[in-house]
Amino acid sequence: MAVVQRDATAQDPTAFRVTFTLVVFGTECVSGILGNGFIAAVYGAEWVRNKRLPTADGLMLMLSSSRLALQIWLMVTFMFRQSFQDVYYRKSLDQFFRITLLFLNYANLWLAAWLNVFYCLKIASFAQPLFLMLKKNIGVLMPRLVCLSLLVSSGMCSLFFINTFNTYVNSSIPVTSANTTVTNIITETNVVNLSFFYYLGICIPLLLFLTAATLLILSLKRHTLHMKSGATGSRDPSMEAHWGAIKSTSWFLILYVINALAIFINIASIFDIYSPWDIVCRFIMAAYPTSHSVQLILCNPGLRRTWKRYQHRVLLYLRG
Numbered sequence: 001m002a003v004v005q006r007d008a009t010a011q012d013p014t015a016f017r018v019t020f021t022l023v024v025f026g027t028e029c030v031s032g033i034l035g036n037g038f039i040a041a042v043y044g045a046e047w048v049r050n051k052r053l054p055t056a057d058g059l060m061l062m063l064s065s066s067r068l069a070l071q072i073w074l075m076v077t078f079m080f081r082q083s084f085q086d087v088y089y090r091k092s093l094d095q096f097f098r099i100t101l102l103f104l105n106y107a108n109l110w111l112a113a114w115l116n117v118f119y120c121l122k123i124a125s126f127a128q129p130l131f132l133m134l135k136k137n138i139g140v141l142m143p144r145l146v147c148l149s150l151l152v153s154s155g156m157c158s159l160f161f162i163n164t165f166n167t168y169v170n171s172s173i174p175v176t177s178a179n180t181t182v183t184n185i186i187t188e189t190n191v192v193n194l195s196f197f198y199y200l201g202i203c204i205p206l207l208l209f210l211t212a213a214t215l216l217i218l219s220l221k222r223h224t225l226h227m228k229s230g231a232t233g234s235r236d237p238s239m240e241a242h243w244g245a246i247k248s249t250s251w252f253l254i255l256y257v258i259n260a261l262a263i264f265i266n267i268a269s270i271f272d273i274y275s276p277w278d279i280v281c282r283f284i285m286a287a288y289p290t291s292h293s294v295q296l297i298l299c300n301p302g303l304r305r306t307w308k309r310y311q312h313r314v315l316l317y318l319r320g
Helices: 015-050 055-083 085-090 093-123 129-159 191-229 237-268 276-299 301-319
Strands: 002-007 165-175 180-189
Touching: 015 055, 015 276, 015 301, 055 093, 055 129, 055 276, 093 129, 093 191, 093 237, 129 191, 191 237, 237 276, 276 301
Parallel strands: none
Antiparallel strands: 002 180, 165 180
């Protein structure tokens, strides 16, 4: 049972630490909102125009929209807790904010896993019957799998209402020297319940992501080595594209795992607020959806072209 005691009238550790956290965290969130908002706008406009989207584009739209909601929620949580600390804890909003954050993170982990599974089935090449069957039917199965995963995320989040997050507020503690009273806030986190429910919720999307990423990397590496041993040179554009895909997938895998760990540490309140490790976890949580949105824009030719056109229009507008 982790217990964190806070004084609602106490000053923050240092003004510099708070300001630094706010600037970096805010910059990451705003960058992520712009990046994911751009992706959502591109695919949303295509959906409105064509009345339908290919499976991969639909997954990109849902993933970018959920990340947009996540980063807006991160900023709202941060600012609300900073500005209205007494209300935040006294009205038990702490539990609501944390469980909503968990749901948005679950949804992001599932959608990122399904996107990786889809790309693995479409790009990788294996002769196993199960792989070939999934490769053939993934377009039909994916909408049902996404809906099921969102229902599972909602169900898992409901478990956190069971003796996981508790807040106690006592506003009658006298301070003789100041002739006043202060609000004493104690937040309890049942780490056993949190650990069990959290890792139960992320184990399936994490395993799906790890499996799909590993299979995709192995398939791409095998194909790249085959091309290298053939007539193509080491600077062949196709081979460079494959190595780029391997590096991109590997980097995304590392970010995915680190982010899952940072979410748990932050939700569990293992470290004191504004301690160095607490700040690092906040930065990771904001940086993960931002960096992946940038990666998706740079690696997707259609998004990259649209982004360049958008930049060109903005520059023309500013000049004139």
